[in-house]
Amino acid sequence: MRVGLHDDPVFGEHDAGPGHPERPERLEAVRRGLRDGGLEKGLVRLAPRAAVPEELLRVHTGAHVDRLAAAAGRHVRFDPDTAVGPRSHAAALAAAGPWWTRSSASSTARSTGPSAPSAPRGTTRHPGGPWGSAC
DSSP: OOEEEEOOGGGGGOOOOTTOSSOHHHHHHHHHHHHHTTOGGGEEEEOOOOOOHHHHTTTSOHHHHHHHHHTTTSOEEEETTEEEOTTHHHHHHHHHHHHHHTTSHHHHTTOSSOEEOOOOTTOOSSTTOOTTOOO
16 A cells, blocks of 8 residues: 655745754654654545645635734744744645645545645644644
8 A cells, every 4th residue: 555645845944943852853844754663655645735725714714814824925923833934834834735635536536545645733723723734
């Protein structure tokens, strides 16, 4: 069985600031673990597509989507635990897009198993919340 993995260099461009657990080194450790553990051969790498506002509004409030879009291109701290960098918005959109297409023919045609889209780092757990809001 092959598993689809959505991955993109933009995911490593999310920058929540020095010392924050959401950092490029963590993502590189996951990629290295897949490679060193011999698991890459069971993956089908899929290029993600960015989520569009209509999709985001299905799970987030308009105010939340707007606030995060306004942070694109800047370093912004939303609360003591939630910060984004200039490319965090682009990374979050790319991470969220596969959730809307993971069962489409374009995402699964080359894999025989489940799709494993990368989880949006810093995703919210409620529609308007600040809990690690990077998308």
